Amino acid sequence: MATSKREAELKQRIDPGKVPRHIAIIMDGNGRWAVEKGLPRQEGHRQGVETVRDTVRCANDLGIGILTLFAFSTENWQRPAWEVNYLMSLPEKYFQSELPELIRNNVRVRLIGDKARLPGKVRKAVEDGSEATKNNTGMILNFALNYGGRSEILRAVNDLLSDAAAGNVKGRIDENKFSAYLYTAGLPDPDLLIRTGAEKRISNFLLWQLAYAELWFSNVYWPDFSRLHLIEAVHDYQMRKRRFGKL
Ligand code: IPE
């Protein structure tokens, strides 16, 4: 069946009232996509940015409330400098070309991750994007850059300890209070986690927040991930029975 026909058909079967409120995506497989085509790995990342653009549009069309994209992990610094440098050049390019449309589409951009170690130009690109879209009321688009789940949890613990030492924490810490110290404070946990690129692991992404997420893995490399795949994932999500430990 032609892709567009299957896409239209599946889209019709999606219940707009039951789309995931929050989708998180581990965008993996850029390097392998390129290498298998005899191209430099950078080409995979460049193409991956195109996929980000399409995915943001499609998520917005589907009425997704929050889209969180894993773009660079705290572990990715261990890659060769040429690759890290190339990856660090992408946020600026992305916002240069996409910001007008994000503003038009009422999307709110946010950065999650440890800003301190990001190069100034990357921080500035995302912060300018956040600032320019802060009054938007539509989909929240979180970019996870220099993000690591364990480091996020430790940062929360240390911030809590400081607040406690200053006498600003009353009573015991429960899940709600703890969540308020995470980068995703105030946001619902992801309902659906998508990972492309064939690996079946979490790679230190949103360790706390993914506790009850539905998982959807695809062998497709991120540059080949399309609207159809996102629609398939959402459709599959809607067929699941989420029990949360109950009957
Ligand atoms: C995902 O693609 C992008 C980042 C992790 C920054 P990879 O670069 O990990 O691609 P593979 O997994 O090597 O194919």
Ligand code: IPE
């Ligand atoms: C996860 O992909 C991180 C991002 C997509 C940014 P990796 O390619 O870094 O994950 P591993 O190394 O295969 O676990």
Ligand code: MG
């Ligand atoms: Mg990878």
